[in-house]
Amino acid sequence: MVILPLFFLLLLPVFLLFFVPKWRKSKGIRHLPGPPGLPFVGNLHQLDNSDLQRYLWQLSKKYGPIMSLRLGFVPALVISSAKMAKEVLKTHDLVFCSRPALFGQQKLSYNGLDVALSPYNDYWREMRKICTLHLFSSRRVQSARPIREDEVSQMIQNISQLANSGRLTNLSETLMTLTSTIICRVAFGRRYDGEGHESRRFHKLLHECEAVMASFYVSDYFPFMGWFDKLTGMCARLEKNFEGMDLFYQELIDEHLNPNRPESMKGDFIDILLQLEKDGLSSIHLTSNHIKALLMNILLGGTDTSASAVVWTMMELVKHPAVMKKAQEEVRKLIGNRGKVDEDDLQNLPYLKAVIKEGLRLHPPAPLLVPRETIDRCVIEGYEIKPKTLVYVNAWAVGRDPESWENPEEYVPERFLDSSIDFKGQDFQLIPFGAGRRGCPGVLIGITTVELVLSNLLYSFDWELPDGMKIEDIDEAPMPGITVHKKNALCLLARRYLWQLSKKYGPIMSLRLGFVPALVISSAKMAKEVLKTHDLAFCSRPALFGQQKLSYNGLDVALSPYNDYWREMRKICTLHLFSSRRVQSARPIREDEVSQMIKNISQLASSSKLTDLSETLVILTCTIVCRVAFGKRYDGEGHESRRFYKLFHECQAVMASFYVSDHFPLMGWFDKLTGMCARLERNFKDMDLFYEELIDEHRNPDRPESMQDDFIDILLQLEKDGLSSIHLTSNHIKALLMNILLGGTDTSASTVVWTMVELVKHPIVMKKAQEEVRKLIGNRGKVDEDDLQNLPYLKAVIMEGLRLHPPVPLLIPRETIDRCVIEGYEIKPKTLVYVNAWAVGRDPESWENPEEYVPERFLDKSIDYKGQADFQLIPFGGGRRGCPGMLMGTTTVELVLSNLLYSFDWELPDGMKIEDIDSAPMPGLVVHKKNALCLLAKVHKCHEVE
Structure with a gap:
């Protein structure tokens, strides 16, 4: 022109x-x-x-x-x-x-x-x-x-x-x-x-x-x-x-x-x-x-x-x-x-x-x-x-x-x-x-x-x-x-998700990731084969570079290979950290933090400000875990809080990062060249110092009341008593603290956020869940943990959310110990195994209209998510390597969601329609919603702000 x-x-x-x-x-x-x-x-x-x-x-x-x-x-x-x-x-x-x-x-x-x-x-x-x-x-x-x-x-x-x-x-x-x-x-x-x-x-x-x-x-x-x-x-x-x-x-x-x-x-x-x-x-x-x-x-x-x-x-x-x-x-x-x-x-x-x-x-x-x-x-x-x-x-x-x-x-x-x-x-x-x-x-x-x-x-x-x-x-x-x-x-x-590949190649599918043979499981039937029938052959963990470093070379329970050491660490977790009695003893902390969250949202609601539920729930679950495990809280804007969240987010990032040496063992030099090794080492040292400071504080006989009988206190007592067949050291304790921090925080927050996404997209379901909670609680002002057993529809809402949005969609990768045969296919030792819980939850052989969010499907069924009998719903894994902290996590999820639904009516921001809500995931070990879920809370008449 x-x-x-x-x-x-x-x-x-x-x-x-x-x-x-x-x-x-x-x-x-x-x-x-x-x-x-x-x-x-x-x-x-x-x-x-x-x-x-x-x-x-x-x-x-x-x-x-x-x-x-x-x-x-x-x-x-x-x-x-x-x-x-x-x-x-x-x-x-x-x-x-x-x-x-x-x-x-x-x-x-x-x-x-x-x-x-x-x-x-x-x-x-x-x-x-x-x-x-x-x-x-x-x-x-x-x-x-x-x-x-x-x-x-x-x-x-x-x-x-x-x-x-x-x-x-x-x-x-x-x-x-x-x-x-x-x-x-x-x-x-x-x-x-x-x-x-x-x-x-x-x-x-x-x-x-x-x-x-x-x-x-x-x-x-x-x-x-x-x-x-x-x-x-x-x-x-x-x-x-x-x-x-x-x-x-x-x-x-x-x-x-x-x-x-x-x-x-x-x-x-x-x-x-x-x-x-x-x-x-x-x-x-x-x-x-x-x-x-x-x-x-x-x-x-x-x-x-x-x-x-x-x-x-x-x-x-x-x-x-x-x-x-x-x-x-x-x-x-x-x-x-x-x-x-x-x-x-x-x-x-x-x-x-x-x-x-x-x-x-x-x-x-x-x-x-x-x-x-x-x-x-x-x-x-x-x-x-x-x-x-x-x-x-x-x-x-x-x-x-x-x-x-x-x-x-x-x-x-x-x-x-x-x-x-x-x-x-x-x-x-x-x-x-x-x-x-x-x-x-x-x-x-x-x-x-x-x-x-x-x-x-x-x-x-x-x-x-x-x-x-x-x-x-x-x-x-x-x-x-x-x-x-x-x-x-x-x-x-x-992104050609594994679920889509499985539609073409079947529910048991092989991949080759560099030099590493891999197996992907995408149906309930195949999940049962791996997690139950052949559980022993499939129950070890691969020695992935980032995870090995942050777990002190597999001294934890989540990432340790399957052996006598792992069995002893599992026993410590199930008997001393995540038993029903221990979960119940942490009830005051959960109820206290949920009450504080409700107050904070009420203040936003009173001034018609949006609530960023994604951020609110990560802070809540993180605070609960920190109080239960460390006897401390890291909320607010102080230096300690900023330091903690910076360390925490960086630890999540380096844990989920791609390391060339995991798939090309002779190319570890490339991870050094790209700076990945240096970044990992830096975060490891920072986290190690953080854990060491917590342990030192707990060794002090004049430690605060809040640090008495928390997880670190229990582990130090086990170390002192020598009752375990393992000689516990500080590194063992630090490795377990990494599991508790990363596993207990993200998963619960992710579950509540994704469930709230589905409820906002399905207002009739939300209304039904709210009516159940409000009818049970009346004007008492809050839901406590004794009420949870009387909320069957709420439990169905959560199970349906976990079906469609398991917090760890591919679970934690497994590794085969021995050769085994499934469906006539030979699976060799040292094969990396991904169980696609996201795809299993959409398996058309297990679920009618699997893409639809229908909590009613759980009301007349005995299906649950414990991973021992019902392999069509495995958000927390199954078999020997199922999540030991499941009870604590689901209790937190139920308490949080029930109070959110009891206390508030939820609306989309002005100008936003239901069809505008996106479900894009943020890649990572735990999959969060990519874009924050921001909603307008309206205080319901049955809830009075204290």
């Missing part, structure tokens, strides 16, 4: 002097509404080409849905509403169905020998017939199905490789390559992917062709100024690209004329057109130039539009995670374990179709469609439209017409579920592909591609933003052009 201001600068003064008198004489003529322009220039200087459709939409708000512009010497009309679109595309379609002879388009279409840019006449009608009968018929689209499915499968494999290595997927580039390859195979019988010379040449030609087609030519608006396009080099650039494309087309045609052409070229579009030329069945004498002009339409129209539609729709889905999840659930429920979506499935995906329609409504690939030109004079809404008027139908604005759409700026696919509105050109409020005589003839092949691509992307992967990026950081800036792409590439992180 540098050309236009340069042109004005050089020549505007001369033409102003010449045309001002003429312009003044015409002032009295009644015009269509529109912004005032300058003499000679008209409105050209006002147009914002960076986002033209939006600029014209803004103008239409002032001047109306039918608006005039003058672009140099060319009168133009802009249509911006469904009502006016119907007038142009249906009522007066014949008058409006020609095309303007724009310079770049004329050249590249061989002077209008194509179907998209040809003027309306007998020739165009014959070319349209060729396209609809021979190229884009239902039978022809169906015949290209194997190509589409093959290319989509290849794309999924490529993204899987990126996902496996944790790399971002550039969806903008990926989808352009995909749609380009599909079109080339269907039309030319060839593919142009890869890095070879032919591929580079093709893509260079294609991108330059798109650019010169969309460029500004002065002669389009000032017909006698064609010399200016020569002066600026535009003509030479256009001619160069035309010659390059012409040679490219000619080479393809020559290849197809060769009787020994490859099999892939037989029956493609060029083959069909050459056969029509040979047979002479058309009223047009087809020549190579006719074929080349059609190939230009197919290449430019079929590649860009489909890729653009999928990218914009994926952008909206990432911005609306609840919509994405709903679309994924529909696809995954239909496809099950088949591993991919094929075209027969598409008719059974109504929500996916609604998602795509809503994407096309807000982001039509060609927002202004292809410009039209009037043939004759006509009258619309009392305004005279003259012949040779350039007509832009702003499909982007029509999709936002408030007379046609409720809340038009919002992305709401549900609006199409009970509506018959479609994009085939009969419903003028949705016209992404145009309508009437000049509607896109290739809409069927395009939309089939879009549906197949999007459904497979949603079926195969979960999608996340890059680290550090938030939903509000996603930009919607468009890239100007005939087809409007997203200006900045859409780059996302694809």
Whole structure:
């Protein structure tokens, strides 16, 4: 667009002097509404080409849905509403169905020998017939199905490789390559992917062709100024690209004329057109130039539009995670374990179709469609439209017409579920592909591609933003052009979760992680085999680098290998730390801290401030664990508190970090090179000092009352008495403290947060749970632990939350001790074993409607989560290595949740809807909600703040 201001600068003064008198004489003529322009220039200087459709939409708000512009010497009309679109595309379609002879388009279409840019006449009608009968018929689209499915499968494999290595997927580039390859195979019988010379040449030609087609030519608006396009080099650039494309087309045609052409070229579009030329069945004498002009339409129209539609729709889905999840659930429920979506499935995906329609409504690939030109004079809404008027139908604005759409700026696919509105050109409020005589003839092949691509992307992967990026950081800036792409590439992180792999490869599946063989268990039946039938063979732990360091080389109970030492440490935990008596003795601490939390939330509620439940619950559970284990609390803003939380969060991070040496044992030097070893060592020393200080404080006979009979006190007493077969030392105690701190804090907080997410998303369930608690407690003001046994629905709510959101989804990895055989498969010693509790909780053989949150499923069943008999629900593991602190954890969860539901009614923040709640996880050993759960608490009348 540098050309236009340069042109004005050089020549505007001369033409102003010449045309001002003429312009003044015409002032009295009644015009269509529109912004005032300058003499000679008209409105050209006002147009914002960076986002033209939006600029014209803004103008239409002032001047109306039918608006005039003058672009140099060319009168133009802009249509911006469904009502006016119907007038142009249906009522007066014949008058409006020609095309303007724009310079770049004329050249590249061989002077209008194509179907998209040809003027309306007998020739165009014959070319349209060729396209609809021979190229884009239902039978022809169906015949290209194997190509589409093959290319989509290849794309999924490529993204899987990126996902496996944790790399971002550039969806903008990926989808352009995909749609380009599909079109080339269907039309030319060839593919142009890869890095070879032919591929580079093709893509260079294609991108330059798109650019010169969309460029500004002065002669389009000032017909006698064609010399200016020569002066600026535009003509030479256009001619160069035309010659390059012409040679490219000619080479393809020559290849197809060769009787020994490859099999892939037989029956493609060029083959069909050459056969029509040979047979002479058309009223047009087809020549190579006719074929080349059609190939230009197919290449430019079929590649860009489909890729653009999928990218914009994926952008909206990432911005609306609840919509994405709903679309994924529909696809995954239909496809099950088949591993991919094929075209027969598409008719059974109504929500996916609604998602795509809503994407096309807000982001039509060609927002202004292809410009039209009037043939004759006509009258619309009392305004005279003259012949040779350039007509832009702003499909982007029509999709936002408030007379046609409720809340038009919002992305709401549900609006199409009970509506018959479609994009085939009969419903003028949705016209992404145009309508009437000049509607896109290739809409069927395009939309089939879009549906197949999007459904497979949603079926195969979960999608996340890059680290550090938030939903509000996603930009919607468009890239100007005939087809409007997203200006900045859409780059996302694809995660092919083990559960999805298990659907393809089965509930017992092998992986190889570097040099380490691994096994993934994903069903209740297989979990029972591992955790019960063959428990002894599967009950050891791998010596992972970070975990070994922080557990003092396996001196703890959670990460220790299976041996006599572990059995003794387990006995210490079950008898002295987590027995029913010990859990009961900590009741005053739990009730005290929960009461304090309720007071804090009440203060926020009284001033109508949001409660960050994610942060509140981590602080609560951390404080409970610290008081029970250390006899201290670390809340507030003091130095000790800040130090503690900094150490705690860093310990979680280094524990869950990736260490190359875990999978490539000879490459430990790489962990040193990257600084991972130094970071781990630093945190270990800091945590060791922290534990040592606590132990020293407990050895002091004048220690505070709160430190008497806490976990450290008990362990020191065992050390002193020597009653254990293990000679306990400070390192043994420190290792156990690490287990208690990391295992007891995060898991309880995560469970309550995820359960609250589900309750807010299912208000009827929340109300039922609240009624149960409030009916039992009445006006007593709080729930205490004696009440918990009388709250069966609350327990069901928690179990259902644990089923869908186990705090440690893959449990703690196990390692096989001996060789064993499961389902006829040999499992070798030293195999790393992941039990996917998240997938087990969604096992369709164990659960009806497994993706739905239905606490009632537990009311008439004896299923529980202890991991000894019911292996369809194993959030705390099972068998010998089941979590020893389960009773303490679940008691805390029940007490916290019951008081939150008793004391408050919970609402979403202003402007937020249930479908806006995201369920994106934060990766780690314990999986938290990625984005904090912030809710508005309203104090219920039965609860009185002390």
